Amino acid sequence: MSAMSLRSLNLPGVGTKYEFETDKGDTVALFFTKTGTIQMYTLQKGCKTPSAAEMTPVEARRLGNILTGAIIEADQESVEIAFSALADLRVTIHSFLIPKSITGRTIEDLQIRAKTGATVIAVCRNDRNIVNPPPSFIFETGDAALVIGESDQIKMFEREIMVD
Amino acid sequence: MEGIILALFFCLILALITKYLSVPAIPFYILAGVVLGNAGLGLVASDEISRFFSEMGLIFLLFFMGLGLKTEKLAANRSAVLTSGIIDLNINMVIGFIAAYLLGFSVTESLIVASAFYISSTAMALTSLIENRKLMLRESETVIWLMVFEDLILIIVLALLSAGNQNIAIFLVKILGVLAVLYALAHYGKEFLISILDRDDELPILFTFAAVLTTASVSMYLGIPETMMVIALGVAFATTDPDAFEQHARPFKDVFLVVFFVFFGVTIDFSGGINWYMITVICLLAIASKLISGVLTGLFIHGSALSGLEIWGNTIARGEFSIAIAVLYGSPLVGTTIAAMVIVTSIVGAFTAKYSTALRRGILSLGRKKSPPHRSHLGR
Numbered sequence: 426m427s428a429m430s431l432r433s434l435n436l437p438g439v440g441t442k443y444e445f446e447t448d449k450g451d452t453v454a455l456f457f458t459k460t461g462t463i464q465m466y467t468l469q470k471g472c473k474t475p476s477a478a479e480m481t482p483v484e485a486r487r488l489g490n491i492l493t494g495a496i497i498e499a500d501q502e503s504v505e506i507a508f509s510a511l512a513d514l515r516v517t518i519h520s521f522l523i524p525k526s527i528t529g530r531t532i533e534d535l536q537i538r539a540k541t542g543a544t545v546i547a548v549c550r551n552d553r554n555i556v557n558p559p560p561s562f563i564f565e566t567g568d569a570a571l572v573i574g575e576s577d578q579i580k581m582f583e584r585e586i587m588v589d
Numbered sequence: 590m591e592g593i594i595l596a597l598f599f600c601l602i603l604a605l606i607t608k609y610l611s612v613p614a615i616p617f618y619i620l621a622g623v624v625l626g627n628a629g630l631g632l633v634a635s636d637e638i639s640r641f642f643s644e645m646g647l648i649f650l651l652f653f654m655g656l657g658l659k660t661e662k663l664a665a666n667r668s669a670v671l672t673s674g675i676i677d678l679n680i681n682m683v684i685g686f687i688a689a690y691l692l693g694f695s696v697t698e699s700l701i702v703a704s705a706f707y708i709s710s711t712a713m714a715l716t717s718l719i720e721n722r723k724l725m726l727r728e729s730e731t732v733i734w735l736m737v738f739e740d741l742i743l744i745i746v747l748a749l750l751s752a753g754n755q756n757i758a759i760f761l762v763k764i765l766g767v768l769a770v771l772y773a774l775a776h777y778g779k780e781f782l783i784s785i786l787d788r789d790d791e792l793p794i795l796f797t798f799a800a801v802l803t804t805a806s807v808s809m810y811l812g813i814p815e816t817m818m819v820i821a822l823g824v825a826f827a828t829t830d831p832d833a834f835e836q837h838a839r840p841f842k843d844v845f846l847v848v849f850f851v852f853f854g855v856t857i858d859f860s861g862g863i864n865w866y867m868i869t870v871i872c873l874l875a876i877a878s879k880l881i882s883g884v885l886t887g888l889f890i891h892g893s894a895l896s897g898l899e900i901w902g903n904t905i906a907r908g909e910f911s912i913a914i915a916v917l918y919g920s921p922l923v924g925t926t927i928a929a930m931v932i933v934t935s936i937v938g939a940f941t942a943k944y945s946t947a948l949r950r951g952i953l954s955l956g957r958k959k960s961p962p963h964r965s966h967l968g969r
Contacts, residue, residue: 436730438711438736439724454724456724456725
């Protein structure tokens with residue numbers, strides 16, 4: 426396998442360009458423009474005209490997450506972090522939208538820790554974040570919960586709690 | 590004062606419409622000025638304040654251009670930049686000059702028209718490359734560097750046209766003196782400049798504004814072109830933190846430049862006569878000569894005339910720099926001619942930039958139909 430060579434180039438008045446060719450001969454180019462947008466071009470081997478997509482920085486970061494393999498479902502994000510110094514400990518952080526079925530119930534009464542081993546570390550409600558919610562915390566419709574645990578515990582959470 | 594407010598209000602509406610339709614705003618600012626000003630309804634007249642604002646617009650435009658010129662960057666692909674730059678310069682300057690001279694302009698006037706005729710609009714070219722998502726095309730890189738080359742030529746043009754009939758030796762000594770001071774400041778004061786730019790109070794923006802104005806007024810006092818010196822200030826400051834300077838200069842540039850465009854339109858008067866024949870010839874030639882230089886550049890750099898068509902499509906539009914030349918050195922007749930050329934080429938250019946890819950494809954498919962033996966190659 427040949428090493429992927431990434432070219433970066435400063436284009437005066439336009440921005441910065443990154444370009445590389447894949448093993449199969451396709452080309453991917455990224456432009457961080459001075460207008461603040463990010464344009465991604467892909468050019469299939471043998472083709473003359475590239476296709477392009479323009480993204481905001483938030484969208485580009487989202488794409489980055491997908492490409493690194495972090496996102497599982499479209500509206501729910503998940504990041505797995507591996508700590509090689511801690512006997513290759515792998516922790517997954519996953520966001521869930523709270524369904525109607527558990528609206529009005531507390532963390533304690535759902536027995537989240539006992540049933541799944543996972544922990545709710547934050548809840549996002551109306552664009553405000555509540556970090557480390559207490560066991561007496563009551564879920565409301567529209568909440569998004571951030572859950573931490575091993576990947577099996579996260580799967581358990583999804584099976585046991587999300588479809589109550 | 591009411592005039593400026595009325596003009597700005599019109600421009601605000603025009604800006605909203607042109608951004609919505611994603612067409613260049615510059616020709617419409619000028620047209621708004623023509624309609625509101627001397628040549629039109631006579632609602633807006635230029636006064637002390639508008640002249641000051643316009644001058645700020647020009648000075649900040651040039652300072653901004655200087656910030657973008659980083660000479661060490663040029664070194665990378667020097668021969669390609671040089672080849673395309675020289676083709677573009679020679680073809681367009683020569684055609685522009687001969688046309689203007691034959692149409693009855695004096696030698697100096699012809700040189701002014703030719704310079705405005707030669708220099709494409711960097712703002713419009715770069716915006717169209719980004720908005721039409723053409724950045725990955727190999728021709729785009731050629732266009733981007735062509736704009737840098739044209740900027741460098743502009744500096745020389747400004748110096749030549751400003752020298753006038755002064756003693757050249759003294760003139761050069763003064764220029765070199767100011768340049769030396771600017772570079773010494775940027776070099777030895779680098780730490781200080783960066784420490785100022787890092788602050789988050791009003792100091793960075795105040796400093797940027799004061800530095801540009803001081804350079805301009807000292808140059809005027811010494812009798813050397815302030816336009817050239819603010820570019821030099823930009824180039825000198827670009828060695829410290831160009832992004833920060835761009836950020837602080839942008840609000841001034843954006844607002845004053847709109848005033849500059851609209852009042853350029855306001856001050857146009859048809860007292861010098863309006864020669865439709867002359868305007869038509871210049872506009873058509875302005876489009877045609879960039880086609881010639883574009884196709885030649887395409888052939889020399891990319892080995893393809895179709896690449897040249899792409900370069901042409903993105904460099905037709907003349908804009909801010911052509912108007913700057915007209916404002917600084919043009920007589921009323923020269924001003925009217927350049928205004929018409931900017932309006933026509935920037936509108937035509939907006940279309941060619943948008944549809945150049947389709948145009949190329951059309952020509953390719955025509956070629957395919959005409960030469961069946963190649964079909965097996967191109968098929969699949």
